[in-house]
Amino acid sequence: MLPLVLTGCAGRHNWLASAGAEAQAVEDLFWVLILGAAVIWSLVIGLAIYAHQTSAPRKEPQARRFIVWGGAALPTLVVGGLLIWGMVILRDITAKEGDLTVRVDGERWWWRVIYDGPDGPFTTANEIRLPQGQTTLFRLTADDVIHSFWVPALGGKMDMIPGRETSLTLTPLEQGNWGGICAEYCGGAHALMRFDTIVMPPDDFRTWLAAEAAPAEIAADDPGWQVFLDEGCGACHTLRGTEAQGPVGPDLTHMASRERLGAGIYAMTPENLSRWITDTDRMKPEVDMPAYPHLSGAELEALVTFLMSLE
Amino acid sequence: MRPKHAPRVIDQGSVWILVAVPSIWAGHFLLSYWIAAIWCAKLPAGASLAEIRWVIAGLGALSIAAIAGLGVIAVRRYGGEFLVFEEITESSERGRDRFIGHVTLLLCGLSVMAVLFTVIPGLVIGQC
Numbered sequence: 001m002l003p004l005v006l007t008g009c010a011g012r013h014n015w016l017a018s019a020g021a022e023a024q025a026v027e028d029l030f031w032v033l034i035l036g037a038a039v040i041w042s043l044v045i046g047l048a049i050y051a052h053q054t055s056a057p058r059k060e061p062q063a064r065r066f067i068v069w070g071g072a073a074l075p076t077l078v079v080g081g082l083l084i085w086g087m088v089i090l091r092d093i094t095a096k097e098g099d100l101t102v103r104v105d106g107e108r109w110w111w112r113v114i115y116d117g118p119d120g121p122f123t124t125a126n127e128i129r130l131p132q133g134q135t136t137l138f139r140l141t142a143d144d145v146i147h148s149f150w151v152p153a154l155g156g157k158m159d160m161i162p163g164r165e166t167s168l169t170l171t172p173l174e175q176g177n178w179g180g181i182c183a184e185y186c187g188g189a190h191a192l193m194r195f196d197t198i199v200m201p202p203d204d205f206r207t208w209l210a211a212e213a214a215p216a217e218i219a220a221d222d223p224g225w226q227v228f229l230d231e232g233c234g235a236c237h238t239l240r241g242t243e244a245q246g247p248v249g250p251d252l253t254h255m256a257s258r259e260r261l262g263a264g265i266y267a268m269t270p271e272n273l274s275r276w277i278t279d280t281d282r283m284k285p286e287v288d289m290p291a292y293p294h295l296s297g298a299e300l301e302a303l304v305t306f307l308m309s310l311e
Numbered sequence: 312m313r314p315k316h317a318p319r320v321i322d323q324g325s326v327w328i329l330v331a332v333p334s335i336w337a338g339h340f341l342l343s344y345w346i347a348a349i350w351c352a353k354l355p356a357g358a359s360l361a362e363i364r365w366v367i368a369g370l371g372a373l374s375i376a377a378i379a380g381l382g383v384i385a386v387r388r389y390g391g392e393f394l395v396f397e398e399i400t401e402s403s404e405r406g407r408d409r410f411i412g413h414v415t416l417l418l419c420g421l422s423v424m425a426v427l428f429t430v431i432p433g434l435v436i437g438q439c
């Protein structure tokens with residue numbers, strides 16, 4: 001895992017994976033740039049070697065003309081062309097249109113995600129699902145400091161700036177779970193601010209959206225729910241449809257249906273969840289959630305069972 | 312062929328023609344930037360530059376026309392050439408004029424490109 005994270009250019013973070021139309025557009029430009037640079041570099045070096053080795057007499061006017069056309073006119077044209085191409089890409093990937101709109105708010109160090117559900121907008125967190133082949137418009141904001149929203153395999157990236165809204169479109173072409181990261185240093189846990197981007201067939205996506213929009217299903221006498229309330233988790237976390245309406249931390253209404261815990265960094269397992277609650281700061285240094293090491297074994301188990309039932 | 316009336320700032324022998332050309336570029340850049348910034352700041356978020364992109368393009372056309380005008384002066388009055396094939400070393404009134412004319416023409420080329428590079432984003436992107 002670590003080598004993958006460090007290189008950032010293999011597997012599900014591979015920005016050359018062609019998994020999205022926007023990433024594909026940037027990749028095309030990239031290859032033209034690299035190959036073009038290789039050709040020009042070889043030409044220049046070849047000429048330099050030739051000039052060094054030949055003893056053929058050269059004429060001043062010829063040399064000057066060569067410098068004007070090869071050294072000034074041609075680069076201007078090349079750079080101008082690349083400028084226009086790059087701007088067209090930028091214009092297209094920041095277009096303010098999409099088949100659906102998702103709002104994402106960068107927080108230290110997690111992601112608040114707001115979908116338009118069947119009955120109006122609802123909030124979830126840390127995992128984004130997208131319909132394959134459709135264009136999603138992201139409207140991006142930040143709450144505290146500048147973050148940057150990037151799913152390398154699909155496209156982007158785009159800064160999230162407090163007090164402003166930026167936008168970005170993603171048109172995923174391939175199904176899969178593509179990694180997302182914060183790409184602008186935002187403080188201590190910046191490198192642990194991640195998310196999953198799951199691309200699914202449009203029909204499955206609609207089914208998921210309806211399920212995700214539904215309120216939490218809770219048995220009032222669930223002992224874990226009691227622990228949740230007694231420990232005050234609801235002051236920071238929301239379980240839609242209950243009295244827990246805290247806006248500070250990620251929405252937990254369907255947290256167990258997420259693939260990862262702690263903003264995309266651990267597998268969603270009871271063991272990891274249990275450690276998250278008792279050793280929060282060790283699981284994610286500088287995290288903005290207090291640890292609960294004082295919970296008894298029974299309380300912790302009830303709480304974890306309860307949370308893992310929130311699908 | 313020095314005109315008979317009082318000397319102008321930009322006349323044969325004056326170096327101001329050199330300064331004037333990139334100044335037009337700088338002026339165009341600043342004006343475009345200010346207009347776009349004020350326009351975008353006064354309108355709600357996500358506003359479009361569509362209505363004023365032609366202002367920016369028009370400013371660009373004016374600037375290029377002014378630069379071209381100075382280029383013509385550099386050729387006619389200073390005897391400037393865009394391409395010179397030998398060094399201009401002659402220490403005379405005419406040599407200095409030719410040198411100024413040549414440099415002015417090079418700056419004209421640079422400034423026209425710079426103005427175009429300022430206009431293009433306005434035309435292509437068209438949003439704040």
Ligand SMILES: [Cu+2]
Nearest residue numbers: 147182186193
């Ligand atoms: Cu961040």
